[in-house]
Amino acid sequence: MTDSRPHGTDAFLAAVRxxxxxxxxxxxxxxxxxxxxxxxxxxxxxxxAQDLTQETFLRAWNKRESFKGQAALRTWLYRIATNACLDFLEKRNDRTPVPAGLPDSGSDEVLYLQPYPDRMLPEDPQESVVARETIELAFIVAVQHLPPRQRAVFVLRDVLGWPASKAADALELTVASVTSALQRARTTMREQLPDRRLDWRSPATHELSSDERGVVKSYIDAHERNDLDGLASLLRDDLRFAMLPEAGTSVSTAKDAVDGWVSGGLFQRGYDDWRGITTTVNRMPAAALYLRTPDDPTYRLFAISVLHIVDGKIAELTGFDAGGKPWLGIPPALPSDEVPESRG
Structure with a gap:
């Protein structure tokens, strides 16, 4: 009798038994x-995500006897991970995407959003299931506007490509419920990403274009020259800008962003001394910005600017406080005589 179980199942079952x-x-x-x-x-x-992945492995060990080998190990682990995330989201009721007092504009800040280091993405492109569009910040933020169970259905069906029956089994729903939830989720995603390609499972480039690299270089150069006009020239008029995790920092025009930088003293001639290195996070172009003050000989990591570039202009700029994020793999400081050109 032919063994129809997925490849590698026997070794895993042996470990379980x-x-x-x-x-x-x-x-x-x-x-x-x-x-x-x-x-x-x-x-x-x-x-x-790190914590819930570890929780997935703990749950898998505790539920190991439930694995019978009919489904692939990968499918079984995804099912556990999805439900672990849903349990977590039920408890995260104090971390809502829309800050109190801000209008629901469809592009509101997700204050708990963090960048994802490219070096931690799966290495095998056949197993990565990480098309560039599905890890970009705009996509991640859009997904957060879905209710948790819709979110799970959407990710399993439209990102991972699971059939409705498989997703229904993982979430203990009917196929009809999964189909209905997916339709609602797709409507929301189209509203959140009106100008983006919505076929998330088709192949997408993972490499930065020369155009993107050129804009990042110009962005860093403008900081190093304290050139506010040069920085402003890189921005689209309808720029979306946010500095996280600060609430209420999202603006919708380049002028608003520049005015905010001026009022906040971002460029103070004779005081601010910037350096930057090119990097990538979320498979997006980014600049790690370092600041040296008059009383400190060292450039300290200040912020990470993640850029969405359209036709040579910055259409979206999401800034993250870079402190306390060693997992990004970016140097926390640069000596004044050592400034690398790029990283990532």
Whole structure:
């Protein structure tokens, strides 16, 4: 009789039956990066995604006897991860996407949003399930506007490409419920991403274009020259800008952004001394900005600017406080005599 079980199932079942925790961990560890990306799409926060991936492995070990080998191990782990995220989201009622007092404009800030380091993405492109569009910040933010269960249905169906029956089984829903939830989710995503390609499962380039690299270089050069006019010239008039995790920083025009930088003293001639390095996060062009003050000989990591570039202009600029994020893999400081050209 032919064994129809997925490849690798026998080794995993042997580890389950023997109670070999080390072997169990070795086999499941192969899926860590893709599961972490899955949790990030659900939660929009890198540190939470790390925690929930670990929770997935703990739940998998505790539920190991429930794995019978009919489905692929990967499918089983995704099911556990999805439900772990849903349990977490039920408790995250104090971290709503729309800050109190701000209008629901369809592009509101997600204050718990964190950038995702490219170096932590899956290495095998066949297993990465990370088309560039599905890890970009705008996509991640748009997904957060979906109710948790709709979010799970949308990610399983339209991002991972699961059939309705498989998603329904994972979420303990009917196929009709999954189909209805997906239709509502797609409507919301079209509203949130009106100008973006919506076929998220088709191939997409992972490399930055020369145009994108040129804009990042000009963006860094403008900072290093304290050239506010030069920086303003890189921005589209309808720029979307936010500096997270500060509430209420989202603006909708380039002029608003520049006015805010001026009033906030971002460029103070004779005081601000900037350096920057080119990097990528969320498979998007980014600049890591370092600031040196008159009483400090070292350039300290100040912020990370993640850019969405359209036709040579910055259409979206999301700034993140860079402190306390060693997982980004970006140097926390630069000596004044050592400024690398790029990273990532």
């Amino acid at each position: 023997s109670g070999d925790s080390a072997r169990f961990a070795l086999i499941t560890e192969r899926h860590r990066r893709e599961l972490q990306v899955h949790c990030y799409r659900m939660l929009a926060n890198f540190e939470d």
